[in-house]
Amino acid sequence: MRIGLVGYGHGGRFFHAPLLSSLPGATFAGVVTRSPERRQLLAAEHPGVAAFDSIGQLVEAGVDVLVISTPLKGRPALVLDGLEHGVMVVSDKPFAADAQQAQTLITMAERQGVRLSVYQNRRWDSDFLTVRKLIESGALGQVTRFESRVERYSPQSVNNSSGGGFLRDLGSHLVDQALLLFGPVRQVYAELDYQDQDQACDNGFFVSLTHVNGVVSHLGGSCLQSSPGPRFRVTGTLGCYSVDGLDGQEAQALAGLSPKSAGERWGVEEHRRWGWFEHAGERERVPSERGCWQQFYLQLQTALQTGGPLPVEPRDALASTRVLDAARQSFEQRQVVELSPFAGHGMDLE
Template sequence: MRIGLVGYGHGGRHFHAPLIASLPGATLAGVVTLSAERRRLLAVEHPGVPAFDSLAQLLAAGVDALVISTPLEGRAALVHEAIEGGVAVVSDKPFASDAGQAQALIEAAARRQVPLSVYMNRRWDSDFLTLRKLLDAGVLGRISRFESRVERYVPEAVGNASGGGFLRDLGSHLVDQALLLFGPVRRVYAELQYAAQAPGCDYGFFLALSHAGGVVSHLSGSCLQNCPGPRFRVSGSAGCYTVEGLDGQEAALVAGLSPRNEGERWGVEEHRRWGWFEQGEVRERVASERGDWLQFYKQWQAALQGQGRLPVDPAEALATTRVLDAARLSAEHSRVVEMATLPGAE
């Protein structure tokens, strides 16, 4: 399978190219980038992989599938170009600038009968896989509250998040995980934080989601938080699961490691990074599942070969986009937004 990549910035270079290059039975067939510096990095990091000036040139060279990892502004046009070219495509997250744009891409893919998926790689984080295992086993009992955070202190990131801020960029992962675990959302309340140097781009957010099934999700993110809270705190009738810090795959990829060169060591969390189960005076370590972002591409590859479902259905990405739209509306008007009142609600 020849896979082409459009974009070799932080996402394309670290989150896509190493995984595609690690995928058995696949080849990184080419990368679209106009930057001389990024072409130099490509030649060093993936020798022999050609660089192209445009998506059209890459299509003409012959690919079986495309991954679009460019800034959100303008990305929809590239995804649409890939769809019109009849080539299976993965869009990086956030999927779209709003639900209308997401719906248009989904309809275009359906019309052309082109497989379309969205790169929600954090479904395969170590901590998230561990939490899913606990929930499937009923270890925590009936869940009442799901708390999920990604908080860092990275001042240089202020004003640089894709899609107008961290709500749509980072928040797309947190909302996707909440919907995957606890289903549709009825009500959304949100607060956004802005810095004086970037008044149009939120650097922090808080969301309260009321799920139809009764669970309440509290989601937050920030790039100016000196003291991060737990990555997850999940409260249930039979106990609570907490875990600190972030899955290690991002840091490993940025450091130049990959599933191809790490083998069975990839995604394994050191025991001091494992989470905790607590109930009253009981406090026990919970062994973390092995994280595996490569699973996204393995499942995508299998789906394109008719051997399973897409790893992320675009309808799921649309649902996430609608929640993010509601969150921005909530923050702008300082009110709770009922999902049933939004355009496109069923």
């Protein structure tokens, strides 16, 4: 399989290229970037991987999949460009600025008879995989509340609009995870944070989701939090699981590592970073599952070879986008928003 990457900024360089260059049975075929500086970085970090000026040039050179990793504002047009060339497209997250735009991309893929997926790599975070295992094993009993947050102190991110604001960008991960675990949502309530009144994009959010099955998800994110709360706290009738910190794959990628160069160390959390299971005053460590972002691309390979399910179906991204739209509406109208339980819902619990 030959995979091309469109964009070599932060996302393309650190969150896609290391995985593409490590993928067995695949060729990292090229990158579309016109920036001289980024072309120099590409040549230094991935010798032999060619740079191209346009999607058309890259497609002409021969690719089976295009990965679009550019800022949200211009990304949908590039996704459409790739689809019109008849090549499967992987869109970075957030998938779209709103549900209408998301539906336009999905409809185009269907008309072209081309497959489309969305890079929700945090489905394969170590901590999230651990949460899924505990829920599916019944260790927590009946889950009643799911708390998920990503908080950090990063003032330079306040005016970063490349992902459409913290809710749209980071929230796309947290909503995707909540829907994957607990299914469709019937009520959404949200609060957004702005450091300045004239700020275009939010720098933090709180979203409460009431799922059809009765579970309540509390999701939060901030780039101005000096004292982060737990990454996950999952409360059930038989106990509670909590874990601090962030999955280590991001730090590994930013340090210049890849699944290929790190080998067996990739995605492994040391025991001091493991979470806790607590019940009735008793407390014990829970070994963390190994994180594996590369599973997205491994499953993508299988899907292309067999015609089977994609690692992330576009209908899942549409469902998440509709929830994010409802969160924005809730904040603007200062009220709880009711959703049609199955509108746009395509999450299959595995």
